[in-house]
Amino acid sequence: MATRNGPLSLLFHALFILFILAPIIMVCAVSFTPLGYISLPTTGLSLRHFREIAQNPEFIQAIWFSLGLGTLSATLATTLSLPGAMAIARNRFRGREALLAFLMSPLLVPSVVLGLAFLRFFTSVGLAGTFIGLVIAHVIIIMPYALRLVLASATGIDPMLERAALSLGASAWTAFRRVVLPLVMPGVISGWVIAFITSFDELTMSIFIASPSTTTLPVRIFLHIQDTIDPMVTAVSALLIFVTAIAVFILDRIVGLETLFVGKGR
């Protein structure tokens, strides 16, 4: 835009950024304390609380569990939403808007309501506290994210390209595999990534259906915080912040955060 920000705007901006970063910086700072209790590291920096994580089987198990759960659910959600997203992106038909709204509807139901709904449902079909139950629940809530990104990239594909392949004698399957699929691939990959992150971060719904043997990392952190806030739990959180920061940087380079959140290209 034509004008630049005045000093007051920039002051507001500085305070806003401080507000956004303060709790995140706080978690990271405390995690480096050399002392055994919550304090800002004033006497020196130490990695002892990060080493403690490695010796804590509960957290290590939860990290692996969340990674596995996220990978499987994101893959299932992306696969299940791909055909529907392609169809919605490339056709105009009766009920298209309604179908899309229905497929996005899990976003509208509060996670608490979904959590107790799944607890009730899984208890009555014998899936309560199982890995399969968690996968199903996660697939439901991350599907809208996967769908939205696949849809965004499928909408931009020129239908002529597929028609050209068909007219040159390719079978429908070959045309899809060799022409259409490579073109939607960026959407599929970014959809998978955002679905994975959403699953990996999910707390509210998982806390209802997790059992001691199927505890995700956010649930483990939450239960720990309810009990006690110690430097080790800040170290686990700091670790998550570092990994997310790297992921944000890479995602911004590859697809652009605007595309990820606003849903259109730069």
Add this chain to the structure above:
Amino acid sequence: MNARANPWLLSTPALLVYAVFLIAPLLMVFVISFYDFKFMGGMQPTFIWKNYIQVFSDHYYHQIFLRTYGVAILVTLACAVLGTFEAYVLSRMRNPWKGLFLMVVLGPLLTSVVVRTLGWALLFGSTGLISKTLMAVGLASRPVSLMYTDLGMGIALTHVLVPFMVISVWASLQRINPATEAAALSLGASQFTVMRRVIVPQIVPGILSGSIMVFAMAASAFATPAIIAGRRLQTVATAAYDEFLNTLNWPLGAALAVLLLISMVIVLLAANRVVERRYGAIFN
């Protein structure tokens, strides 16, 4: 696979999964909210309004609903003011600053809410940085704790949800023709007048849709209230959680969940109607 095949057929996998694993569980919650509960014997399948009557007649639950919606409204207002202004400031920045700060503002959305709330719990405690700073500058004579307060919960929720407002307003700012602002300035309008008379009217749809989103998420938030407000200050979400996992009174918990869902749907539909009637032309 031909993408031009029947779109309903292609959506079957997703639709089937939804029908079995989304619709059925939600219906079951609705059904058990009419069940009876006995401390000896648990849930009794029947059809009674007992749970709803209890929520509507008990002062304890009135307070919980009032707190939940009161905090949600204040958080929405705070997000609307802060998020709108920040999106405006961001949109007037140049790259690389614009890209960098957009990343800083939106990045936290990809970190678990638990982690972000933990940061506030560290800041809010009576030995936390906020308390120490207030004492150092002389604004407080004794340690101040924002833990287990509505204010603390409101601040942390605003932090968690304000990025959504920034995104929403940002998206509608992108559609503004910068020439309108330049025209107003060249005709002698002050910067404040430009903001009030030219920019804000054009981004009202963005602010409203962002507010709807923030309100819905604030009213149903669980992690932040549970960690910051604790057991003493219940919200509808944490109360439903307690009924389900501590008291084991599932019918009552289900009734709370159904009421949360219904009241939210009503608010959202009403807000949507207002937005569409007033600003339908701008949205389309």
